Amino acid sequence: MAFVGVLGTANNEAILKDGVxxxxxxxxxxxxxxxxxxxxxxxxxxxxxxxxxxxxRLFELISGIGLTRVAIVYxxxxxxxxxxxxxxxxxxKVKINLVAKAPYERNTTKVESAVKDxxxxxxxxxxxxxxxxxxxxxxxxxxxxxxxxxxxxxxVVDVDSLKKGLGxxxxxxxxxxxxxxxxxxxxxxIIREYQKLLAAAPKDPDIAERSMEGxxxxxxxxxxxxxxxxxxxxxxxxxxxxxxxRPRRLFRRFHAGRPDRRAVRRVRDPRQGRAHPAVSANPxxxxxxxxxxxxx
Numbered sequence: 554m555a556f557v558g559v560l561g562t563a564n565n566e567a568i569l570k571d572g573v574x575x576x577x578x579x580x581x582x583x584x585x586x587x588x589x590x591x592x593x594x595x596x597x598x599x600x601x602x603x604x605x606x607x608x609x610r611l612f613e614l615i616s617g618i619g620l621t622r623v624a625i626v627y628x629x630x631x632x633x634x635x636x637x638x639x640x641x642x643x644x645x646k647v648k649i650n651l652v653a654k655a656p657y658e659r660n661t662t663k664v665e666s667a668v669k670d671x672x673x674x675x676x677x678x679x680x681x682x683x684x685x686x687x688x689x690x691x692x693x694x695x696x697x698x699x700x701x702x703x704x705x706x707x708x709v710v711d712v713d714s715l716k717k718g719l720g721x722x723x724x725x726x727x728x729x730x731x732x733x734x735x736x737x738x739x740x741x742x743i744i745r746e747y748q749k750l751l752a753a754a755p756k757d758p759d760i761a762e763r764s765m766e767g768x769x770x771x772x773x774x775x776x777x778x779x780x781x782x783x784x785x786x787x788x789x790x791x792x793x794x795x796x797x798x799r800p801r802r803l804f805r806r807f808h809a810g811r812p813d814r815r816a817v818r819r820v821r822d823p824r825q826g827r828a829h830p831a832v833s834a835n836p837x838x839x840x841x842x843x844x845x846x847x848x849x
Contacts, residue, residue: 554785556581557774558767562588562632563659569594579785580792582777583770587708587732588635596789600770604632604707605639607730608680611705612640616647620678624653624671624702626664626691627682633659636682636707652676657683662690672698681706689718696723708732711763733765743772 556579559565565584568574574581574596581597587604591597612623625640627633637654644651653674655667664687671679672695679695679702681688688710695704706715708730716724734741736748747768773792780791 560585562586580789582774601732604636608639609643612643622652622677624676624679626655626667629656630659633682664691668694679704685711685714
């Protein structure tokens with residue numbers, strides 16, 4: 554009836570290139586990627602803010618406190634280049650200077666060249682458009698080389714794995730994006746529901762922050778299935794027209810044919826405690842923290 558939670562930009566782009574979603578008229582809900590190439594694609598329903606939203610909001614925040622020299626470290630593929638493009642679009646709007654654009658080879662931790670370029674550029678901020686393993690290796694080498702810039706990472710970097718890979722000293726002060734409610738934020742009805750379900754599960758349920766992304770995608774899919782199970786095409790239509798019932802408080806309507814078809818489009822400025830539109834006003838968006846920082 555549907556694909557759900559397909560991991561990674563490359564995998565989702567391969568599905569689009571194959572054309573199976575359009576040919577079979579089957580929906581893909583909750584792609585685990587914020588790449589702009591997926592947003593608005595036929596039968597592709599993205600339930601998170603985009604990578605470009607993330608970098609744009611970060612740039613707005615750091616420019617507001619006088620940080621203007623930024624280095625971008627990115628994986629040299631569709632995922633990383635989308636983040637780089639987002640940075641190039643956002644930077645001039647807030648008077649940020651991209652002093653280094655340092656790629657590394659996809660599916661590797663070969664970051665030596667990127668470390669060298671960033672150390673030479675001497676930025677105030679380093680933004681990692683990287684996967685977890687490469688982020689760990691970059692931070693190790695960059696700090697060892699004397700780099701002292703503030704480091705932020707895209708939301709796909711797994712913070713628990715980062716802490717295990719680096720230890721407390723190297724992770725202290727690391728900033729990271731969050732695109733869904735934290736599992737401790739019981740002010741959200743969806744979090745209370747999520748915790749209740751996990752409490753009823755087998756012993757020692759693993760309440761990981763990233764699991765919320767899958768849970769939110771599942772909520773969208775289940776809502777569609779409650780409308781119809783007649784066919785994949787009917788399910789895609791139901792998800793596309795989502796506009797009623799409990800999920801209305803959580804998700805915006807997926808508009809057919811719109812290039813911005815996604816559910817979450819707001820991020821929060823943790824200093825001001827209020828939500829900011831990531832692209833445009835959205836009454837059904839999840840209001841989630843945009844940036845958090847690890848403490849010592």
